[in-house]
Amino acid sequence: MRAVALFVHGVEAVVRLFGWIAAWTCVVLVGLVAGDVLMRYAFSVGAVWLQELQWHLISPIALFGMSYLLLMGEQVRVDVFYERFPAGLQRMIEVIGGLLLLLMGLYIAWLTLPWIAQSFARGEASPNPGGLPLRWLLKSLIPFGFVLLALQGLAHALRQTFALPTRGE
Numbered sequence: 001m002r003a004v005a006l007f008v009h010g011v012e013a014v015v016r017l018f019g020w021i022a023a024w025t026c027v028v029l030v031g032l033v034a035g036d037v038l039m040r041y042a043f044s045v046g047a048v049w050l051q052e053l054q055w056h057l058i059s060p061i062a063l064f065g066m067s068y069l070l071l072m073g074e075q076v077r078v079d080v081f082y083e084r085f086p087a088g089l090q091r092m093i094e095v096i097g098g099l100l101l102l103l104m105g106l107y108i109a110w111l112t113l114p115w116i117a118q119s120f121a122r123g124e125a126s127p128n129p130g131g132l133p134l135r136w137l138l139k140s141l142i143p144f145g146f147v148l149l150a151l152q153g154l155a156h157a158l159r160q161t162f163a164l165p166t167r168g169e
Helices: 002-043 048-071 087-122 135-139 141-161
Strands: none
Touching: 002 048, 002 141, 048 141, 087 135, 087 141, 135 141
16 A cells, blocks of 8 residues: 555656646746747747747647656546435545546557657758757657546546545645
């Protein structure tokens, strides 16, 4: 039981870290967008790489943020029904949901690996002049984000199965 608790807390610590990275990426993104708008409208200067970077920063926000939302209990569920279910059924739904996320996350991550390998082998970069290189690096965030979601799904299922308290309890 202690090993399960340590595993769950370890996964959740990693997810918290990447949630923090996603949150600060939002701050950086807002700064870049504001700077880009200022440069374009005040000085008539723009850069393709800067606009691409803004789009690229949305990826870690979404991919890291989805596991953080699960950790914080902000995932989408039909509360109108869920809140009326008995505690045992709610717990079972949470366990099944966490295990399904584990399977789905690993499957999606696995599906993306050949696509990323192909991008790396081709040295894929932006097709736009002045765009960003190393597009495979951005694409590699996809399996990483889904493995993170899979791990958080497993931690969520284990927390519900063993009725582990959260850090605040």
